[in-house]
Amino acid sequence: MFRSPRRPRRSTAALTALLLALLLALTACGSSGSSNSAAASGSPTAAGAHFPVTVSGANGKVTLPGEPKSIVSMSATATEMLFAIGAGSQVKAVDSTSNYPTTAPITKLSAFTPNAEAIVAYKPDLVVLSDDLNGIVKSLAALKVPTLQLTAAKTLDDSYSQLETLGDATGHPDKAGAVVSDMQTRIKKAVASVPATVKGERVYHELDQTYYSATSSTFIGGIYKMFGLDNIADGAPKAGSGYPQLSAEYVVGQKPDLIVLADTVCCQQTAAIVAKRPAFDTVPAVKDHHVLELNDDVASRWGPRVADLVESIAQELRG
Amino acid sequence: MSRQADPTAPRSTRGARVEVVGLSAAYGRTRVLDNVRLTVEPGGWLAVIGPNGSGKSTLLRSILGFQAHNGLVRVDGVDTTGMPRRERARELAYAPQRPVLPEAVSTRDYVALGRTPHRALLAPPRPVDRQVVEDVMDRLGLAELADRLLRTLSGGEQQRAVLARALAQQPRVLLLDEPTAALDLGHAQQVLELIDRLRRQDGLTVLSSLHDLTLAGQYADRLALLSGGGVAVEGPPSTVLTAAALQTHYGARAEIVAAANGPVVLPVRAPE
Amino acid sequence: MTTTAGHRRADRSSAGPPPARRRRRTVLALGGTALALLLALLAGVAVGAVPLAPGAVVTTLLDRALGVVGIHLHAGLVGSDAAVLLQLRLPRVLLAALVGAGLAISGAAYQGVFRNPLADPYLLGAAAGAGLGATLVIAYSPAQSIGPVGIVPLAAFVGALVGVGAALALGTATGGSSSATLLLAGVAVASFLAAGQTLVQQQHSEDLRAVYGWLLGQLGRAQWSDVLLVLPYLGVACLVLLLCGRALDVLAVGDDEARSLGVHPGRLRLIVILAASLATASAVAVSGLIGFVGLIVPHIARRLVGGSHALVLPVSLLTGGAFLVLADMVARVVLAPAELPLGVVTAFIGAPFFAGLLWMGARRR
Numbered sequence: 001m002f003r004s005p006r007r008p009r010r011s012t013a014a015l016t017a018l019l020l021a022l023l024l025a026l027t028a029c030g031s032s033g034s035s036n037s038a039a040a041s042g043s044p045t046a047a048g049a050h051f052p053v054t055v056s057g058a059n060g061k062v063t064l065p066g067e068p069k070s071i072v073s074m075s076a077t078a079t080e081m082l083f084a085i086g087a088g089s090q091v092k093a094v095d096s097t098s099n100y101p102t103t104a105p106i107t108k109l110s111a112f113t114p115n116a117e118a119i120v121a122y123k124p125d126l127v128v129l130s131d132d133l134n135g136i137v138k139s140l141a142a143l144k145v146p147t148l149q150l151t152a153a154k155t156l157d158d159s160y161s162q163l164e165t166l167g168d169a170t171g172h173p174d175k176a177g178a179v180v181s182d183m184q185t186r187i188k189k190a191v192a193s194v195p196a197t198v199k200g201e202r203v204y205h206e207l208d209q210t211y212y213s214a215t216s217s218t219f220i221g222g223i224y225k226m227f228g229l230d231n232i233a234d235g236a237p238k239a240g241s242g243y244p245q246l247s248a249e250y251v252v253g254q255k256p257d258l259i260v261l262a263d264t265v266c267c268q269q270t271a272a273i274v275a276k277r278p279a280f281d282t283v284p285a286v287k288d289h290h291v292l293e294l295n296d297d298v299a300s301r302w303g304p305r306v307a308d309l310v311e312s313i314a315q316e317l318r319g
Numbered sequence: 320m321s322r323q324a325d326p327t328a329p330r331s332t333r334g335a336r337v338e339v340v341g342l343s344a345a346y347g348r349t350r351v352l353d354n355v356r357l358t359v360e361p362g363g364w365l366a367v368i369g370p371n372g373s374g375k376s377t378l379l380r381s382i383l384g385f386q387a388h389n390g391l392v393r394v395d396g397v398d399t400t401g402m403p404r405r406e407r408a409r410e411l412a413y414a415p416q417r418p419v420l421p422e423a424v425s426t427r428d429y430v431a432l433g434r435t436p437h438r439a440l441l442a443p444p445r446p447v448d449r450q451v452v453e454d455v456m457d458r459l460g461l462a463e464l465a466d467r468l469l470r471t472l473s474g475g476e477q478q479r480a481v482l483a484r485a486l487a488q489q490p491r492v493l494l495l496d497e498p499t500a501a502l503d504l505g506h507a508q509q510v511l512e513l514i515d516r517l518r519r520q521d522g523l524t525v526l527s528s529l530h531d532l533t534l535a536g537q538y539a540d541r542l543a544l545l546s547g548g549g550v551a552v553e554g555p556p557s558t559v560l561t562a563a564a565l566q567t568h569y570g571a572r573a574e575i576v577a578a579a580n581g582p583v584v585l586p587v588r589a590p591e
Numbered sequence: 592m593t594t595t596a597g598h599r600r601a602d603r604s605s606a607g608p609p610p611a612r613r614r615r616r617t618v619l620a621l622g623g624t625a626l627a628l629l630l631a632l633l634a635g636v637a638v639g640a641v642p643l644a645p646g647a648v649v650t651t652l653l654d655r656a657l658g659v660v661g662i663h664l665h666a667g668l669v670g671s672d673a674a675v676l677l678q679l680r681l682p683r684v685l686l687a688a689l690v691g692a693g694l695a696i697s698g699a700a701y702q703g704v705f706r707n708p709l710a711d712p713y714l715l716g717a718a719a720g721a722g723l724g725a726t727l728v729i730a731y732s733p734a735q736s737i738g739p740v741g742i743v744p745l746a747a748f749v750g751a752l753v754g755v756g757a758a759l760a761l762g763t764a765t766g767g768s769s770s771a772t773l774l775l776a777g778v779a780v781a782s783f784l785a786a787g788q789t790l791v792q793q794q795h796s797e798d799l800r801a802v803y804g805w806l807l808g809q810l811g812r813a814q815w816s817d818v819l820l821v822l823p824y825l826g827v828a829c830l831v832l833l834l835c836g837r838a839l840d841v842l843a844v845g846d847d848e849a850r851s852l853g854v855h856p857g858r859l860r861l862i863v864i865l866a867a868s869l870a871t872a873s874a875v876a877v878s879g880l881i882g883f884v885g886l887i888v889p890h891i892a893r894r895l896v897g898g899s900h901a902l903v904l905p906v907s908l909l910t911g912g913a914f915l916v917l918a919d920m921v922a923r924v925v926l927a928p929a930e931l932p933l934g935v936v937t938a939f940i941g942a943p944f945f946a947g948l949l950w951m952g953a954r955r956r
Contacts, residue, residue: 112797208801210801210809210811210812235928236928237927237928244928245929245930246929247640247811247923247927247928247929247930248679248811249640249675249680249923250927250928252641252671252675253640253671268735278674278682278814279671279674279677279678279679281674282671282674283671380847385847385850385851405853408851408853412851413847413851415847418844419843419844419845419848420844421840421844422708422898424840424843424897424898424899428840432841432844432852435852435853435854436852440837440841441834441837441838442837488852
């Protein structure tokens with residue numbers, strides 16, 4: 001209908017504005033309310049995803065104009081997270097330590113001595129890493145490659161928020177949220193399944209056969225705290241770093257009820273080998289066969305498999 | 320010379336005859352000694368003299384077997400080339416010009432090293448070894464210095480200690496490389512008197528290289544002048560030490576004066 | 592015969608008192624150091640991360656010792672305390688004594704053979720060879736042991752011997768085996784092997800902690816099997832070295848004079864170097880690279896008993912054992928339950944000691 005030009009435009013404009021405002025309000029309420037700033041605006045792409053999006057990591061804020069389709073992951077945990085939240089098909093290359101899942105496109109890129117040129121050769125539109133070694137963050141910034149640094153989690157909440165950040169960054173916020181819920185449920189169930197008598201039992205977490213351990217202030221230490229266990233590494237004077245080196249004598253003297261081996265892959269330690277160590281036959285954990293062999297990766301990463309870790313510990317504690 | 324005919328000196332037949340036949344030695348391509356022939360009678364003292372670089376030390380080292388050489392060395396008619404080292408050490412004793420003086424070792428322990436050729440290398444010292452060491456130190460006046468560290472001794476005392484070690488070997492031939500090089504006149508004379516007395520008491524054969532021509536002439540029975548790679552002149556001191564020989568081989572101007580015990584060499588300056 | 596002092600002295604026979612006095616001094620020195628070693632061993636087993644009453648410790652040890660001949664006291668520690676004492680501390684302390692003794696006597700032998708007070712057992716490439724061997728297996732070997740023998744000790748042992756062998760081969764290739772040539776060959780071989788080790792470390796930086804843990808010296812994993820493993824090699828090597836004491840005294844006057852005394856300096860040097868290298872390789876295999884023991888302890892021994900190797904070698908052996916047992920105690924106690932690397936402790940003790948020695952020596956002059 002032809003009316004006078006201004007009046008129809010004004011009313012159409014007002015209607016569009018109203019609709020937009022409504023949409024804005026809906027998406028604002030619909031967002032998971034995480035601690036990350038995920039300002040969504042513009043046109044929606046995949047289910048619940050909005051681009052451009054700004055996420056923040058240890059290296060500051062990163063804005064991604066569109067859904068990244070060529071992600072390079074230099075962190076084994078980030079790789080696990082990316083694949084768990086459904087962004088696997090967007091991952092172009094992962095570093096040499098990212099061995100899970102096995103379908104990840106593993107390359108020779110080194111996470112310990114990262115080389116900006118080698119990374120850029122894969123033409124990434126997002127690089128995810130955990131440690132800023134060799135000035136890699138600065139190099140990638142100079143090459144104008146969006147980089148997201150997600151450092152080692154100190155607590156489970158850190159893990160969850162990293163999953164959500166990656167969900168926002170890759171366009172899978174809903175799936176990320178689902179993964180987080182699943183983890184939370186499983187962990188809660190595992191902790192509840194353990195009898196109350198377990199509280200106060202002593203645990204020794206072994207990182208390598210030279211008796212490096214982890215105190216309660218670390219990620220894994222926090223998990224043992226969840227179960228109410230006493231960590232023998234807390235008594236070590238140099239516990240400040242979180243990863244003190246103990247001695248055979250100290251461990252034996254502390255008489256731990258549970259020994260968790262996180263060095264089965266790197267150092268080929270097994271329950272049988274531990275039982276054969278001199279003086280270890282007097283340790284309660286060895287006498288009662290409470291030596292849990294964990295896969296090194298599961299024990300040291302903070303991705304979705306933490307739920308597996310917690311379930312394994314719970315199973316061992318139940319008997 | 321009166322010394323050799325001294326009837327009061329005990330004559331023992333201990334000393335050995337040393338014969339050097341056709342000895343040639345070289346350092347790399349430089350021939351130092353060429354066809355040297357020498358004989359030292361048992362109980363005699365042959366002083367090897369010669370200008371710098373004439374090969375005095377090389378000759379002694381060759382006789383001792385440290386220096387590769389052609390030719391023969393015979394001790395009492397026995398060729399030393401095939402001799403096992405220990406046997407040779409029981410015959411020939413060496414006192415070097417610059418001895419290595421070990422740190423933190425007492426004089427007695429140092430002299431006791433001389434007994435090495437006589438006992439099994441790994442065995443502890445036997446009473447006879449200890450006795451020989453004490454006797455030798457007494458003879459050389461080192462008894463009070465026995466427990467002192469070798470390095471704390473004076474130059475003259477150290478020289479006596481080296482001699483004592485050589486004598487502890489109970490050798491038949493004593494080879495001395497410049498025994499007076501580091502000593503002042505008084506100590507030099509003392510040491511040479513000592514050597515001469517020991518020679519006459521034990522009947523040792525002495526073969527020494529000496530720098531100082533006068534001392535050589537006063538103390539040795541016979542001199543051998545090395546020059547141009549060979550023995551230029553050999554014989555009693557009065558025969559060897561002549562102004563002409565000194566001019567020819569040393570390029571030196573000297574006057575020879577006969578004294579009681581041998582010729583004295585007086586260097587004289589050319590007139591203006 | 593006048594002495595240099597210008598006095599005439601009556602001839603005095605001195606074959607009487609001195610030998611007896613010296614024998615007494617020898618017995619005192621050897622007895623004293625043996626006692627020091629015993630006390631160090633006792634102190635070593637008495638302290639650690641787990642507090643054990645010293646009385647109970649002694650009773651337990653006596654009980655086990657007498658148990659060998661069938662007498663049982665039925666007293667002392669039990670359970671995990673006894674296990675800590677007998678399975679962890681005792682082998683460790685004994686191993687420290689063995690390693691310290693082996694390194695010290697090797698150092699004394701090397702100092703004698705090279706006539707150099709700064710020589711130490713790692714001189715001819717033993718340390719560099721052992722380091723390379725250990726680094727190679729830490730980086731590349733999937734297996735942890737071959738039969739009862741750990742792979743790292745084995746590689747370190749072989750590496751040390753290969754290092755020394757290469758230095759000997761290089762040093763004697765040009766004919767003759769003078770100390771100077773051997774030293775230079777040792778430096779060349781050590782540099783080459785150390786460069787190789789650095790290269791491997793760079794390629795495998797994730798193993799760096801394991802490599803340095805080994806390199807800096809540790810006895811944290813000492814077990815009875817380690818003691819039994821090194822005992823034959825160390826025993827034979829130390830025996831040979833002890834027998835060579837007098838021979839080293841003869842070498843002290845230089846090659847030429849030694850020849851004039853009837854010995855073969857080259858041959859002697861070779862035997863001593865081989866024995867000392869065997870002792871060093873065995874020590875390094877179980878303990879990593881512990882420095883300063885081989886360098887400092889012979890100097891201590893010389894201060895106690897003078898320069899004669901016949902005495903310096905056994906005194907070094909005993910003093911080295913006591914020294915390392917005490918150093919290991921410090922390593923275990925200072926930051927308990929964590930342990931300081933043993934090589935760091937010996938360096939912290941050794942370096943100032945050495946500086947003190949130099950300063951005192953300069954003052955005397």
